[in-house]
Amino acid sequence: MSAIHLDREGPLAILRLDNPAKLNSLTPEMLSGLEAHCDALDRDDGVRCVLLTAEGDRAFCTGADINAWGDLAPADFARRWVRDGHRIFDRLARLSKPTIAVLTGHAFGGGLELATACDIRVMAPAATLALPETGVGIVPGWSGTQRLMRLLPEPVVKEMALFGRRLSAERALALGFVAELAEDPLSAARSIAERLLGTSPRATEVAKYMIHAAAGEDAPAMVEALASGMIAASADKQEGVAAFRAKRKPNFTGA
Template sequence: MSAVTLQIDGAIATLTLENAEKYNALTTAMLRDLNTHCDTLEHSNVRAVILTGADEKAFCSGADIIEWAQLTPRDFARHWVRLGHRVFDRIARLPMPVIGALNGHAMGGGLELAACCDLRVMTPRATLALPETGIGIVPGWSGTQRLAQQLPPAVLKEMALAGRRIGSDRALALGLVNEVAEDARAAAHALASEIASRAPDATEVAKTLIAAAYDEDTDAALEALGGWIQAGSSEKSEGVAAFAEKRDPRFGDDA
């Protein structure tokens, strides 16, 4: 069985972390599963994605310490950290909105994974934390970078330097989560349904434009939008036809 499952129900997909015995701690296999599922989602007609955990106590407790603790410092930096970044960036850049259903605690890499989501719903009893300095490491999957765009500097430093947890009320007040609900998955599904009912192309373009405003993949976003416009133009149709027919293109020629 996959360590991360993907279920597609019409226009809504659900990604579920399936490592409940370790509070959904992320392993290399889980990161690779997430990457594979991103391939599927990028080529699908899904309009919204829900990302959640199988365990009721934890959305994700972070990276699997037993796995990464065995790595040499070089392999830790080259493979573990960079793999997580590649996968998390792919999740953040999916064309459709991603909603994090934080059904339990989100710690370390789990909070960094939640930060990749466009929207987040959190249960009242869940907490958020960056505990890495307490075990002699630092946040490695964008905790000091992407979260810096989502939290005030003093709050991020409080979490990363002192290891303090943030509860649901404070997370909501800070704007880190959009909603606090007893059933985070149900609330996330309701939000996903609202998104799925709207124009899919407009939703994708709006997400891309907002990401560019926050300097998230701006270069690719600009070229993707430009390519989208031209790919639907009469110029593209004429250019491709001229290439196939081995003739000079007649741009703007309505005759």
């Protein structure tokens, strides 16, 4: 049965797509599992970095399982499949922990969009990237024309989405979409993740929020999260809470 598994290696969390018989295509159960794991990871202070990988080396993920959406009515396809997928991918993108997509094989359609929701990507040299949706009569629906446009030049996205061209690992690296090419992408991702261990967890989290605010990744929420974190450390906040609980007028000092 298709699933997404969560394993721990000390401060590293590894999310693994497990649907190799269908090239790790995404099912509703896998999407629900991803959302639940993201919720748990955000609350686990012992996790410093999340690696997203998949079973097998043929494909990281070839997109959404056509059997899950092929017979949906238009309204259900838009309302449930596309919007639910967007919400879940956004949840991954806005995870407070740094994330690395480990592309041991091809990433097509929703699989590419899933990798795009991670902070950086490590890729096998033989793997390729593609947006093949128009070949089955649909369009990219989980941020392939939105988030991906912030990370790749417009003509490159058009090559994939309009003309069906695949993007090679070498070209993806040259364009900055991929951080590193490696014959063993998981080991390379572990090495990158280990560099986090000597840094401040809180500083890393705040730096991610700042970058996302600048890039337009849920900028309003990022700005409010940063401001709220700052104000929560103030003496005035402590005084305000204490006064509310004691049912007295607060004595704010500006500290």
